[in-house]
Amino acid sequence: MKNYTVLNRINDYKDLNKLSEEEINTLIEEIRDYIIDVTSKNGGHIGPSLGVVELTVALLKVFDPETDRIVWDIGHQAYSWKILTGRKEQFRTLRQYKGISGFLKRKESRYDHFGAGHSSTSISAALGMRKAKDLQKKDSWTVAVIGDGAMTAGQAFEGLNHAGWLDPDKFIVILNDNQMSISPNVGALYTYFNRIITNEVFQKSRQTLKEIIKKVFGESGAKLARKFEEYVKGLFAPGVIFEELGFTYVGTIDGHNLPELEKTLENVKKMRGPIIVHVLTQKGKGYKPAEQNPTPFHGISPFDKITGTPIKKVGTPPSWSKVFGQALVELAEKDSRIVAITPAMKEGSGLTEFADRFPDRFFDVGIAEQHAATFAAGLSAEGMKPVLSYYSTFLQRGYDQVIHDIALQGLPVVIAIDRAGLVGEDGPTHHGVYDISFLRAIPDIVISAPKDQQELRNLLYTALYSDRVFAIRYPRGSAIGDKSEGFEKIPIGSWEVIKEGKEIVILAVGKYVQKAVETEKELKKYGIKPTIVNARFIRPFDGKMLNQLLKQHHYVVTMEDGALNGGFGSAVAEYIMDNRFSNELLRFGIPDRFIQHGKIQQLEEELGLMPVQMSERIKEFITQRSYKVVG
Numbered sequence: 001m002k003n004y005t006v007l008n009r010i011n012d013y014k015d016l017n018k019l020s021e022e023e024i025n026t027l028i029e030e031i032r033d034y035i036i037d038v039t040s041k042n043g044g045h046i047g048p049s050l051g052v053v054e055l056t057v058a059l060l061k062v063f064d065p066e067t068d069r070i071v072w073d074i075g076h077q078a079y080s081w082k083i084l085t086g087r088k089e090q091f092r093t094l095r096q097y098k099g100i101s102g103f104l105k106r107k108e109s110r111y112d113h114f115g116a117g118h119s120s121t122s123i124s125a126a127l128g129m130r131k132a133k134d135l136q137k138k139d140s141w142t143v144a145v146i147g148d149g150a151m152t153a154g155q156a157f158e159g160l161n162h163a164g165w166l167d168p169d170k171f172i173v174i175l176n177d178n179q180m181s182i183s184p185n186v187g188a189l190y191t192y193f194n195r196i197i198t199n200e201v202f203q204k205s206r207q208t209l210k211e212i213i214k215k216v217f218g219e220s221g222a223k224l225a226r227k228f229e230e231y232v233k234g235l236f237a238p239g240v241i242f243e244e245l246g247f248t249y250v251g252t253i254d255g256h257n258l259p260e261l262e263k264t265l266e267n268v269k270k271m272r273g274p275i276i277v278h279v280l281t282q283k284g285k286g287y288k289p290a291e292q293n294p295t296p297f298h299g300i301s302p303f304d305k306i307t308g309t310p311i312k313k314v315g316t317p318p319s320w321s322k323v324f325g326q327a328l329v330e331l332a333e334k335d336s337r338i339v340a341i342t343p344a345m346k347e348g349s350g351l352t353e354f355a356d357r358f359p360d361r362f363f364d365v366g367i368a369e370q371h372a373a374t375f376a377a378g379l380s381a382e383g384m385k386p387v388l389s390y391y392s393t394f395l396q397r398g399y400d401q402v403i404h405d406i407a408l409q410g411l412p413v414v415i416a417i418d419r420a421g422l423v424g425e426d427g428p429t430h431h432g433v434y435d436i437s438f439l440r441a442i443p444d445i446v447i448s449a450p451k452d453q454q455e456l457r458n459l460l461y462t463a464l465y466s467d468r469v470f471a472i473r474y475p476r477g478s479a480i481g482d483k484s485e486g487f488e489k490i491p492i493g494s495w496e497v498i499k500e501g502k503e504i505v506i507l508a509v510g511k512y513v514q515k516a517v518e519t520e521k522e523l524k525k526y527g528i529k530p531t532i533v534n535a536r537f538i539r540p541f542d543g544k545m546l547n548q549l550l551k552q553h554h555y556v557v558t559m560e561d562g563a564l565n566g567g568f569g570s571a572v573a574e575y576i577m578d579n580r581f582s583n584e585l586l587r588f589g590i591p592d593r594f595i596q597h598g599k600i601q602q603l604e605e606e607l608g609l610m611p612v613q614m615s616e617r618i619k620e621f622i623t624q625r626s627y628k629v630v631g
């Protein structure tokens with residue numbers, strides 16, 4: 001660690017109250033510098049974390065994390081929390097394999113009171129904690145810190161609704177409003193927050209009217225003035241939404257003014273009932289490139305600290321997201337029925353160009369995965385062609401809507417599932433490994449995975465003109481294959497033989513088709529020549545081809561980047577059993593445990609999913625069995 005004058009000599013938050021004002025200010029600067037330094041090497045959520053350094057210090061000065069509970073929503077902004085709660089040194093290992101997590105985790109620290117990664121859970125969790133403390137007759141504070149983006153989700157309002165009803169004491173929601181989600185925030189609520197912040201003219205005129213009343217009615221008018229203020233507050237006051245839900249609204253507070261923050265929180269501690277404190281912060285505060293360009297600095301890969309430019313390998317192929325976005329633009333140019341929907345993930349999902357080109361047909365619905373699905377269903381019901389874009393992990397939130405609002409009603413919707421498979425440094429909250437298992441249970445749905453760029457384009461085209469509920473899953477990172485163009489329909493359910501071999505057949509899904517090809521090269525060294533099949537449709541199966549393959553090969557190997565529990569391999573096992581085949585099956589995929597964070601390759605190595613490892617395992621598998629492969 002650098003020679004930080006204050007940070008180096010404090011051990012944790014307990015030292016904060018020993019520091020002078022000047023030392024605290026230096027500490028805040030040093031924490032920012034440390035965050036910039038580490039994220040420039042490891043990548044991470046720099047913008048959100050730089051925005052809440054003062055807020056973190058204030059919370060740790062005013063509350064006691066040993067007894068009080070602070071629940072950070074998502075946890076992507078909690079880097080200074082980590083640094084000040086005993087992980088100063090480990091912070092250098094942020095997001096690295098076996099290092100500390102980029103989010104908060106109960107197993108990582110006793111000060112991580114609630115783990116997250118997905119948004120908008122903080123109010124519900126904090127309310128549960130508050131209630132538990134009440135029932136246990138324990139006297140402590142519970143604080144949820146939630147961003148303006150996270151506040152757009154239904155679950156946040158479910159929590160507020162319940163809290164307003166329970167009316168708990170010692171329960172605070174801090175709304176950390178930086179007017180940004182990953183992109184600029186959206187929605188009527190955002191407009192409302194914006195009005196609160198910018199309505200200075202109204203604030204001023206309210207004050208002037210109060211003064212006039214006092215002047216006209218003298219001292220006896222003070223009461224009237226107060227009544228007037230209450231009345232006006234009821235009509236227009238900031239935070240009236242929250243007040244109506246039973247919260248006391250306090251705001252707005254400058255989130256970069258530590259004394260103001262501390263004073264406000266101390267005052268709030270004297271109040272009863274649930275309280276909402278509206279704090280204004282700036283994303284990326286203290287680092288010019290991030291202040292000027294908050295969207296890319298929300299979460300960034302390693303970058304040059306001086307210029308803020310991401311360090312990227314030259315000549316890397318486009319990402320799967322980019323290939324998807326480009327293909328969608330080309331198709332939308334020709335068909336005005338095509339619309340795109342994202343729950344707050346425009347950039348990451350490759351939809352920026354679509355949004356610019358077709359603003360009327362692009363919908364960022366906020367962090368509202370459930371609404372996104374039902375909204376798509378509505379669009380489809382009226383003859384539009386919705387493409388519902390999700391990260392696999394966030395699609396988990398919209399599962400019921402996919403079943404109940406889309407599939408059950410047979411409404412054609414294309415579900416583009418990005419970040420399917422292991423995602424790397426974001427870790428277990430974000431790995432997209434369950435979608436195959438949970439979608440596979442839905443009747444009539446089509447689930448597909450392209451082996452390369454061109455196949456992604458073709459599947460998208462097929463999906464849009466199929467009149468089916470059609471999911472296409474593809475992973476994070478660079479796409480496989482050469483530059484792609486044009487579109488071709490693929491018969492739904494058809495598989496593709498990539499290489500003919502004998503006695504062993506490898507059925508691979510998505511990016512694992514390439515891994516299967518590499519595994520085959522390794523196996524050749526042992527004289528083993530498997531057949532390789534691109535199982536591009538996970539559902540429906542290519543029954544005709546599979547029947548033949550099962551007859552022609554004794555050993556069947558499946559490869560996928562989804563959970564083994566209920567995944568593609570499970571589907572093949574069911575098929576073998578149900579159709580009374582006697583093949584022996586070996587499945588590669590994500591085992592029955594939560595996979596931690598690290599580079600995708602490191603995680604795949606840990607799981608034995610590299611071609612060399614898989615070839616060893618296949619060789620071992622067939623040599624253990626009585627059925628002998630003749631090379």
Ligand SMILES: Cc1ncc(C[n+]2csc(CCOP(=O)(O)OP(=O)(O)O)c2C)c(N)n1
Pocket residue numbers: 048074076077117118119146147148149150151178180181182283298343344345367369394397
């Ligand atoms: C359920 C869910 N959907 C989407 C995301 C992706 N995501 C992570 S942070 C973020 C923006 C959050 O905005 P806000 O709560 O205002 O926090 P900020 O980053 O501005 O501090 C989004 C959309 C998520 N983590 N969880």
Ligand SMILES: CC(=O)[C@@H](O)[C@H](O)COP(=O)(O)O
Pocket residue numbers: 045074076117182298299348419423426476
């Ligand atoms: C915190 C969060 O959920 C997002 O910021 C996520 O980390 C984005 O992931 P990508 O980097 O894969 O877009």
Ligand SMILES: [Mg+2]
Pocket residue numbers: 147148149150176177178179180181
């Ligand atoms: Mg925000």
